[in-house]
Amino acid sequence: MALMAPTQQVKRRATNQGAAVKEALAAEDTFRSAQDVYATLRASGEKIGLSTVYRHLQIFVDDGLADVIHKPDGESTYRLCGDASTTHHHHLVCRSCGKAVEIEGPAVETWADKVAAQHGFSDVNHTVEIFGLCTTCAAS
Amino acid sequence: MALMAPTQQVKRRATNQGAAVKEALAAEDTFRSAQDVYATLRASGEKIGLSTVYRHLQIFVDDGLADVIHKPDGESTYRLCGDASTTHHHHLVCRSCGKAVEIEGPAVETWADKVAAQHGFSDVNHTVEIFGLCTTCAAS
DNA sequence: TGACATAATGAAAATGATTCCCGATAAGAC
DNA sequence: GTCTTATCGGGAATCATTTTCATTATGTCA
Numbered sequence: 241m242a243l244m245a246p247t248q249q250v251k252r253r254a255t256n257q258g259a260a261v262k263e264a265l266a267a268e269d270t271f272r273s274a275q276d277v278y279a280t281l282r283a284s285g286e287k288i289g290l291s292t293v294y295r296h297l298q299i300f301v302d303d304g305l306a307d308v309i310h311k312p313d314g315e316s317t318y319r320l321c322g323d324a325s326t327t328h329h330h331h332l333v334c335r336s337c338g339k340a341v342e343i344e345g346p347a348v349e350t351w352a353d354k355v356a357a358q359h360g361f362s363d364v365n366h367t368v369e370i371f372g373l374c375t376t377c378a379a380s
Numbered sequence: 381m382a383l384m385a386p387t388q389q390v391k392r393r394a395t396n397q398g399a400a401v402k403e404a405l406a407a408e409d410t411f412r413s414a415q416d417v418y419a420t421l422r423a424s425g426e427k428i429g430l431s432t433v434y435r436h437l438q439i440f441v442d443d444g445l446a447d448v449i450h451k452p453d454g455e456s457t458y459r460l461c462g463d464a465s466t467t468h469h470h471h472l473v474c475r476s477c478g479k480a481v482e483i484e485g486p487a488v489e490t491w492a493d494k495v496a497a498q499h500g501f502s503d504v505n506h507t508v509e510i511f512g513l514c515t516t517c518a519a520s
Numbered sequence: 521t522g523a524c525a526t527a528a529t530g531a532a533a534a535t536g537a538t539t540c541c542c543g544a545t546a547a548g549a550c
Numbered sequence: 551g552t553c554t555t556a557t558c559g560g561g562a563a564t565c566a567t568t569t570t571c572a573t574t575a576t577g578t579c580a
C-alpha cells in the first residue's frame with residue numbers, strides 16, 4: 241500500500257521551461273539524459289537552467305508521463321510515454337542511439353509475481369529492459 | 381562479435397587485497413556496493429584502498445564471477461555468483477536489505493529474443509530484476 | 521635464493537552526474 | 551494591478567567512481 245496512483249497530479253504552474261523540456265522529449269522517441277536535453281535546449285537558444293531540466297524530468301516521472309532507464313554507466317535517461325498511468329510496459333532499446341520501442345509481455349508479469357511469491361517476497365515490482373542494436377545502427 | 385567469452389581469464393597476480401574483497405563478498409548472499417565492501421574491510425582492520433576495492437569488483441565482473449545491479453540511485457552493487465559463466469540467470473532482490481535469490485526464466489529469455497528479432501534488433505541482451513521485500517524485512 | 525620486470529596498490533586529485541541553496545523572477549488568484 | 555508563493559537558475563555541494571602516479575610486492579628466471 242505504499243504506492244500511490246501515478247496519476248495523482250499536484251497543483252502545478254505552467255511555465256515556459258516546463259513546456260520546453262516536454263517538447264524536447266517529445267521531439268524524439270529515444271531515451272535521453274538530462275544533460276543531453278539541457279544541451280539541446282541551450283543550443284536552440286532556450287533560456288533554461290540545468291537544475292530546472294532535472295526538476296521537470298523528475299516531475300514527469302512522478303506524474304507517470306515519462307519512463308526512466310538507468311544506463312550501466314549510471315546516467316539516467318528519460319522518455320515520454322503514451323499513457324504510462326494505465327499501461328505497464330517495458331522497452332526494447334537501441335544501446336547505440338537510444339531509440340526505444342514500447343513492448344508488453346503479460347507472461348513476464350505473471351512470471352515475476354509468481355517467482356516473488358514463491359520466495360515470500362512482497363511489495364514486488366520489476367525491471368525488464370531489452371537492449372540491442374536497431375537496424376539503422378547495426379548497419380554502421 | 382564484439383563480445384568475448386567471460387571466461388577468458390587474463391594473467392592475474394594473487395594478492396591479499398584481491399582475496400579480501402572476494403571473501404567480503406562471499407560472506408553474504410546480498411548485493412553490496414563498493415563503498416559498503418570498503419567500509420566493511422576497513423572496519424575489520426584490513427589494509428586496503430578504495431580504488432583497489434573498485435578494481436577487484438570490476439575484475440570479478442569481467443571474469444564472470446560476479447553480477448552487478450545498478451540501483452536506481454546510481455550506485456552499483458555486486459554479488460558473487462555460483463557459476464555465472466555457464467548459467468544465465470536473473471535475481472529476485474530485497475530492496476531493503478539487498479538479499480538476493482538467483483532465479484531462472486527460460487521463457488523470458490526466448491520471449492526477449494523473439495521480441496527483439498521482430499523489431500529487427502540484433503546483438504541483443506537484456507536485464508531482468510525483480511525487486512520486493514523479503515519476509516524478514518517485510519516484518520519490520 | 522637473488523635480482524628484475526611489472527602488475528598491483530592506495531592516497532589524493534579529477535571527473536561527472538545529480539542535488540542543494542537561496543535570492544531573483546514570474547504565474548495565478550483576488 | 552497587487553500579492554503570494556511556486557518556479558527559476560547559477561553556483562556550490564555531494565557522492566560514487568575513475569584516474570594518476572609514485573611506491574610496493576608478486577611471479578619469473580637465472
